[in-house]
Amino acid sequence: MTDFEGLRNTMKSGKVADVTRIVNEFLQAGEPAEDVLNQGLLQAMNEVGQRFKANEIFVPEVLVAARAMKAGTEVLKPHLVEAGVQAIGTAIMGTVKGDLHDIGKNLVIMMLEGAGFNVIDAGVDVSPEKFVELAREHNAHIVGLSALLTTTMPSMKNTVEKMRGEGVTAKIIIGGAPVTQGYCESIGADGYSDDAAAAAELAVSLLGS
Ligand code: B1M
Helix, strand or coil: CCCHHHHHHHHHCCCHHHHHHHHHHHHHCCCCHHHHHHHHHHHHHHHHHHHHHCCCCCHHHHHHHHHHHHHHHHHHHHHHCCCCCCCCEEEEEEEECCCCCCHHHHHHHHHHHHCCEEEEEEEEEECHHHHHHHHHHCCCCEEEEECCCHHHHHHHHHHHHHHHHCCCCCEEEEECCCCCHHHHHHHCCCEECCCHHHHHHHHHHHCCC
């Protein structure tokens, strides 16, 4: 039986080299990359989030777990991404101004690449002006915004307003733990999804619409 609990515990204690090794071993044993991601790394990060919220652990512990998760997702990336031969469109993807969380954004990027997009990673703490600049420079079809903090959700609204005001025609999709469909509608974004795989499906469905 696959020891996902062992992987979760190793990730939670931030053992980067061990996470890399275990993830590789799972893949070599034929475990689907999606299961390693969902039942291993993502579940561990959820547990970390719950303990962080309950003040049982603090930012340094969250950071080491996040670093270990990143190492694990790097190993999974080529297995999650089976990029199309020819890009179906260009997407800009970033975490909005004031927000430094990047794990969800990076997962969305992987899924978009897997769906055949050429993706420009705008990084974290991205200003509305930078999104506009990148969308124009790359003639983007899709701009994806991620936010993990309730305090940075207004940056999404500012980015949508700035892009519309500057006449950028790219479809804007949004997501992240505090974001909802209702918020998406209230700020006039083109679509919302609650996970990375659905974000890629949404982006494909918005192409040409
Ligand atoms: Co932060 N943090 N954090 N943190 N952190 C949260 C988000 C929090 C919910 C924890 C908590 O209290 N339970 C809380 C926010 C509370 C709120 O606003 N309501 C919080 C806080 C308060 C903070 C600080 C303010 C803490 C402090 O300093 N006192 C600070 C803010 C820093 C800043 O950004 N300015 C902070 C810092 C950090 C770390 C740096 C320590 C670290 C980030 C490391 C990194 O990203 N490189 C961190 C982490 C790791 C978390 C938790 C534990 C995990 C986030 C994560 O990576 N989840 C988080 C608690 C939690 O969410 N359970 C928490 C895994 C990731 C795969 O999920 O990003 O949600 P997520 O992405 C999902 C979906 O949301 C979706 O797809 C992904 C899954 O498929 N998705 C999209 C994401 N973007 C999308 C875009 C789309 C579509 C879907 O379309 C474009």
